[in-house]
Amino acid sequence: MENYYTADRKFYLENKDLQEIVRDLENDFQDRNAEALHSYAEACTWYDMVLKNAGDICANFIAPRAAAVDEQGPTYRDGLVSWAPETQENMKVLSEAGYLGGTLPRRYGGLNLPVTVNTIIVEMVSQADASLMNLFGLQDIAMTINKFGDETQKTRVLPKFCTGEVSGSMALTEPDAGSDLQAVSLRAIEKDGQWYLDGVKRFITNGCGEVSLVLARSEEGSKGGRGLSLFLYERYRDKNLIVRRIENKHGIHGSPTCELQFNMAKAELVGRRKFGLIKYVMSLMNGARLAVAAQALGIAQAAFDEAMKYANEREQFGHTVVHFPAVYQMLKKMQAEIETTRMLVYQTAWFVDLEDMYERRSQRGEDVRSELKYANAMAGFLTPLTKFTATEMANRAAYDAVQIHGGCGYMKDFPVERLARDARITNIYEGTTQLQVVAAIGGVINNVLAQEWENLQKFNIKELSAEKERVLGFGEQLQAIVSEVTTVKDRDFHDYVANYLVAIASIAYRNVLFLPVAEQFAGKRELFRFFLNESAVRIDYLIARIRMLKKVYGVSIEELKRAFVKGR
Numbered sequence: 001m002e003n004y005y006t007a008d009r010k011f012y013l014e015n016k017d018l019q020e021i022v023r024d025l026e027n028d029f030q031d032r033n034a035e036a037l038h039s040y041a042e043a044c045t046w047y048d049m050v051l052k053n054a055g056d057i058c059a060n061f062i063a064p065r066a067a068a069v070d071e072q073g074p075t076y077r078d079g080l081v082s083w084a085p086e087t088q089e090n091m092k093v094l095s096e097a098g099y100l101g102g103t104l105p106r107r108y109g110g111l112n113l114p115v116t117v118n119t120i121i122v123e124m125v126s127q128a129d130a131s132l133m134n135l136f137g138l139q140d141i142a143m144t145i146n147k148f149g150d151e152t153q154k155t156r157v158l159p160k161f162c163t164g165e166v167s168g169s170m171a172l173t174e175p176d177a178g179s180d181l182q183a184v185s186l187r188a189i190e191k192d193g194q195w196y197l198d199g200v201k202r203f204i205t206n207g208c209g210e211v212s213l214v215l216a217r218s219e220e221g222s223k224g225g226r227g228l229s230l231f232l233y234e235r236y237r238d239k240n241l242i243v244r245r246i247e248n249k250h251g252i253h254g255s256p257t258c259e260l261q262f263n264m265a266k267a268e269l270v271g272r273r274k275f276g277l278i279k280y281v282m283s284l285m286n287g288a289r290l291a292v293a294a295q296a297l298g299i300a301q302a303a304f305d306e307a308m309k310y311a312n313e314r315e316q317f318g319h320t321v322v323h324f325p326a327v328y329q330m331l332k333k334m335q336a337e338i339e340t341t342r343m344l345v346y347q348t349a350w351f352v353d354l355e356d357m358y359e360r361r362s363q364r365g366e367d368v369r370s371e372l373k374y375a376n377a378m379a380g381f382l383t384p385l386t387k388f389t390a391t392e393m394a395n396r397a398a399y400d401a402v403q404i405h406g407g408c409g410y411m412k413d414f415p416v417e418r419l420a421r422d423a424r425i426t427n428i429y430e431g432t433t434q435l436q437v438v439a440a441i442g443g444v445i446n447n448v449l450a451q452e453w454e455n456l457q458k459f460n461i462k463e464l465s466a467e468k469e470r471v472l473g474f475g476e477q478l479q480a481i482v483s484e485v486t487t488v489k490d491r492d493f494h495d496y497v498a499n500y501l502v503a504i505a506s507i508a509y510r511n512v513l514f515l516p517v518a519e520q521f522a523g524k525r526e527l528f529r530f531f532l533n534e535s536a537v538r539i540d541y542l543i544a545r546i547r548m549l550k551k552v553y554g555v556s557i558e559e560l561k562r563a564f565v566k567g568r
Contacts, residue, residue, distance in 0.1 A: 005055030062128035081208035095164025109162030126298025131254030140287035141168035166210035188216035207258025230276035251421030296394035303401035381443030391427035
């Protein structure tokens with residue numbers, strides 16, 4: 001039987017050093033209850049079992065139901081939303097297997113998994129049915145409650161997430177507050193020590209869920225992010241939330257996207273007032289962005305597998321189409337992009353694990369300020385870089401998979417038609433690609449990756465020494481073009497070329513990650529060299545494009561918008 005916990009996923013997980021992270025998660029292996037792990041070796045064996053079981057469920061139970069979920073989707077009647085029957089079955093199986101509380105502590109019924117391990121489960125679920133990830137992956141809501149809620153909230157809500165008794169939503173966006181969450185206007189009103197929510201939320205994934213984290217304006221008359229707080233709303237404790245409708249979407253049909261109306265609905269404050277956006281939602285969204293990157297990676301893998309299968313079965317001109325250069329060119333690029341993006345996704349998850357570990361150690365009174373600062377910087381930079389990379393890559397992979405199928409790829413009879421639709425949302429929600437560039441460009445300009453380049457410089461490379469110099473050269477090219485850009489004293493110019501700089505950083509850093517792997521494992525060298533050569537051409541092109549724009553427009557770059565601006 002097929003299993004989505006493939007050799008590649010296993011290989012790249014085993015290539016990550018989780019020992020310090022796991023030791024901290026497991027209380028230095030001192031716990032003696034029945035579910036406790038007693039050594040790193042035991043933990044690795046258990047993670048392997050968890051992932052194999054999840055891979056089996058995804059490949060043999062969830063994936064065969066994906067087409068039916070896409071065809072039917074959720075239903076809406078008289079204010080009530082019901083998932084498709086197959087979606088309900090999928091969530092029931094995942095719940096019974098214990099996967100709905102993957103990263104939550106065991107005292108609430110969770111598996112206490114590292115983020116890195118759980119990210120692989122998210123990726124596999126997404127390969128099976130991308131829309132299911134939007135329900136399964138909403139564990140970030142539970143993790144936010146675990147991180148910032150009080151103990152009463154945690155003990156009341158978190159066990160329900162782990163058993164599958166409740167599902168969640170993060171109610172952030174509004175009709176006039178999409179990417180600009182500082183414009184949120186839904187009111188939070190305090191009366192006699194009780195908070196009430198009043199207003200409308202829009203485009204809320206699984207807004208019909210029993211538990212919602214709601215961003216609301218708690219400070220009357222305020223404007224901007226400082227007036228916003230985060231609230232916990234539980235539908236089973238209050239009946240003053242109405243689901244006004246569910247959206248008719250292009251893709252991810254299995255996931256209901258809702259418009260919500262809060263009519264003085266009772267809620268509880270999470271954490272401190274006025275920290276809703278600047279601290280709690282940023283933490284929540286960073287977790288969601290990593291999950292969407294894993295979702296995109298899973299979609300890309302599914303598209304690649306379908307394209308490979310079709311290319312080896314479809315005959316034209318007396319040959320299967322896989323033999324035509326135009327086809328295997330697309331396949332080779334897809335393979336390299338998927339593999340290097342997987343390295344980037346797992347590396348980002350690893351830094352998130354490090355960040356969480358150092359935060360726990362800091363709370364215990366340990367002096368880990370420098371380590372925490374570095375982990376914060378890397379997780380904060382790599383999260384938007386990874387979403388930028390993975391979601392754009394998934395859209396290209398799905399596009400090429402349809403192209404390899406030809407006319408068949410445009411028909412609903414073939415999975416790539418659904419995959420192309422599902423991929424499209426990934427570079428829109430949880431912050432568009434353009435917003436990921438805004439979030440990542442500061443790290444590029446400030447050379448957050450400097451330590452990573454130094455680590456590579458020190459790494460003992462024997463077999464690929466010439467390739468090492470080329471990879472180090474990518475870093476030098478990146479810093480040189482950053483210096484050239486910053487000499488142009490025009491904010492519009494900086495913003496215009498920011499996506500090119502972020503793309504260069506993504507390509508260069510993926511080579512940094514790939515080189516040590518290829519040095520140690522000869523079987524990876526052919527693909528590494530292919531990606532290295534493709535990277536060199538792509539980086540040169542992006543740099544040439546920036547220099548052209550600087551030469552032709554420079555501080556006059558805003559002239560390019562004149563043809564599009566209507567009125568003021």
